[in-house]
Amino acid sequence: MIISRILAAATIVAGLSATVPGVQAGSLENLERERALLVETLISGDLSDRERQKKVTLSRARLIDLERMVLRDKSLAMKNTPAVRAAFDNYDLTFLVHASVEKNRMLADHWLQEIGVSTQSLMNTRMGRR
Amino acid sequence: MPINNVSMRGSLMAAAASLALIFAVPHAMAAPGDGASWQPNSSEKLVKLPASYLKKAVDQDYKRSPLAAEMADTESRIRLKLQTLGDLRDAAGRADGELKLELRHQLLAEKQAYLKLMARHHDLRRRRAQTRIQLYEGLLRKLGRDGAGMTPQRIALAEKQESARKRFDASVGKVDMVLFRSSVTSESRYGRDYAKNVAAIESLVHAINRHPMNAKAEIDGKPVSKQDYLRQLAAENEAELATVQQEEGILGYMAKLIGLDALALSEAVTGTDPNDKPEAGDTASVASAVEFFVSR
Numbered sequence: 001m002i003i004s005r006i007l008a009a010a011t012i013v014a015g016l017s018a019t020v021p022g023v024q025a026g027s028l029e030n031l032e033r034e035r036a037l038l039v040e041t042l043i044s045g046d047l048s049d050r051e052r053q054k055k056v057t058l059s060r061a062r063l064i065d066l067e068r069m070v071l072r073d074k075s076l077a078m079k080n081t082p083a084v085r086a087a088f089d090n091y092d093l094t095f096l097v098h099a100s101v102e103k104n105r106m107l108a109d110h111w112l113q114e115i116g117v118s119t120q121s122l123m124n125t126r127m128g129r130r
Numbered sequence: 131m132p133i134n135n136v137s138m139r140g141s142l143m144a145a146a147a148s149l150a151l152i153f154a155v156p157h158a159m160a161a162p163g164d165g166a167s168w169q170p171n172s173s174e175k176l177v178k179l180p181a182s183y184l185k186k187a188v189d190q191d192y193k194r195s196p197l198a199a200e201m202a203d204t205e206s207r208i209r210l211k212l213q214t215l216g217d218l219r220d221a222a223g224r225a226d227g228e229l230k231l232e233l234r235h236q237l238l239a240e241k242q243a244y245l246k247l248m249a250r251h252h253d254l255r256r257r258r259a260q261t262r263i264q265l266y267e268g269l270l271r272k273l274g275r276d277g278a279g280m281t282p283q284r285i286a287l288a289e290k291q292e293s294a295r296k297r298f299d300a301s302v303g304k305v306d307m308v309l310f311r312s313s314v315t316s317e318s319r320y321g322r323d324y325a326k327n328v329a330a331i332e333s334l335v336h337a338i339n340r341h342p343m344n345a346k347a348e349i350d351g352k353p354v355s356k357q358d359y360l361r362q363l364a365a366e367n368e369a370e371l372a373t374v375q376q377e378e379g380i381l382g383y384m385a386k387l388i389g390l391d392a393l394a395l396s397e398a399v400t401g402t403d404p405n406d407k408p409e410a411g412d413t414a415s416v417a418s419a420v421e422f423f424v425s426r
Contacts, residue, residue, distance in 0.1 A: 064309060065320040071298045072324075077291055080284045088290040091297060101308045102301040 027073045028087055031066040034059060035096060042108050056107060060097050067095045090114075166200035166254060168192055168261050172268030181347035181356040185363060188265060192258065201254045204247060211244045234395050241388050248381055252374050259370040266364040273357055 038059040041052060070076070076084055092099040092114045100110035112118070170191050179187055192198050218240055222233035280288075310317050338344055347359040354362070 060309075061318065064305075065318050068298075068324070069320070071295055077284075077288050080281070080287055085283075085287055085290075088287060088294055091294050095294070095298070097309075098298060098301060098305050101305045102297075 026076075026079075027066070027069040028076060028084060031063070031070050031094070032083070032087075034062050034066050035094075038063065038096065038107075039111065042111060060107060063097045067098055071095065166197045166257075168195035168197035168258065170195075170261065170265050172265050172272060174272070177269055177272045180344050181354075181359040182345050183343055184269075184347075184356075184359070188262065192262075197254060197258060197261075201251070201258070204251045204254060208244070208247050208251060211240065211247055214240050215244060231395070231399060234398075238388060238392050238395065241384075241391075245381055245385055245388070249378075252378055252381070256371060256374050259367040259374065262367045263364050263371075266360045266367070270357060270360050270364070273360070 038056065041047065041055045041059060044052070047055070070087070087094045092103075092110070096107060096111060099114075100107050103110060105113065168191075170188060176184065176187065215237065218233060218237040222230055222237055225233050306317075346353040347356070348354065349359065349362050
């Protein structure tokens with residue numbers, strides 16, 4: 001009785017897994033997802049410094065591998081999509097970890113610099129009503 | 131009387147041979163309909179073969195075809211026919227009288243058969259060269275299509291990827307040193323496995339590059355691209371076609387010569403000779419009778 005129930009359940013599970021379409025993210029999509037999480041961590045106002053540091057360290061470790069996977073992915077040459085073109089248009093923003101180390105910058109500083117926000121520009125800002 | 135019959139028969143046969151020869155060569159050339167075919171396919175597999183091996187693969191495919199078997203058979207028959215012609219010519223040189231005439235006739239018939247075989251051989255050679263040209267041009271088109279897939283946008287993307295890879299390669303040592311020197315971040319499983327696999331891949335690639343079958347194709351001792359090599363192969367077969375066409379002209383001259391020989395043999399059999407007495411009609415000239423009328 002128990003065995004037949006187990007078998008029935010296994011059949012249902014097998015049937016369901018067969019009907020679910022295969023979703024496979026590419027190397028670039030994985031990198032973009034991780035990078036988005038890192039940027040979210042960097043700019044989040046809900047995290048303490050310690051929590052932010054912990055999350056950034058974990059995210060950076062993952063990004064090292066993901067960035068290298070994208071750089072070594074030869075199949076991307078055949079994917080002439082806007083996402084792939086945009087990724088390789090700006091090395092410094094796409095490959096955040098490698099570019100920041102290369103330029104001897106902290107990860108957050110590097111990202112802010114690349115999007116055009118510097119300490120000087122922040123100091124020059126004024127609060128006002130638009 | 132028996133001699134006259136033999137002469138008449140010989141004359142008729144020689145005349146028939148001379149007539150048949152006039153039509154023999156073009157007929158043989160225009161009748162290629164048979165099972166001797168070779169239909170190689172310019173497949174993707176062939177396109178991806180190293181250029182130096184490509185010709186060997188095509189030649190091997192040809193050797194397995196009915197066309198190659200027919201070519202080999204025709205060539206062996208031609209060799210045998212040449213031996214027969216030599217034997218007959220020697221025998222005719224030594225023979226006398228009626229036997230000589232008979233041997234000369236046989237020699238003409240064998241020459242005719244030789245011409246037919248040669249025409250057949252030329253036809254097979256032409257088919258082989260044309261098939262090869264079509265095959266090499268098909269491969270060239272396929273290679274061209276692969277290159278045509280590279281639009282300017284795709285080329286630009288590939289260039290950007292290449293420059294990104296170069297920048298990464300230039301900085302990877304520094305990145306590893308900065309990131310992995312601390313105890314906080316250690317090298318990942320991906321990093322370790324990748325390094326291990328890279329070593330294996332490099333040794334394999336080195337072995338492939340050193341492999342003799344992977345040697346780059348050469349023309350006059352200079353390495354050339356696959357496209358250039360294919361163009362060279364196609365040009366060589368165009369030259370083969372031109373040679374076949376020229377040799378067909380030689381066959382035409384041979385056929386004409388055999389026709390003339392046949393006419394000469396026919397005259398020899400009927401006994402026509404410049405030293406012979408004039409025929410009956412020659413004495414019936416009015417002028418020769420004039421003297422009978424002017425004298426009393």
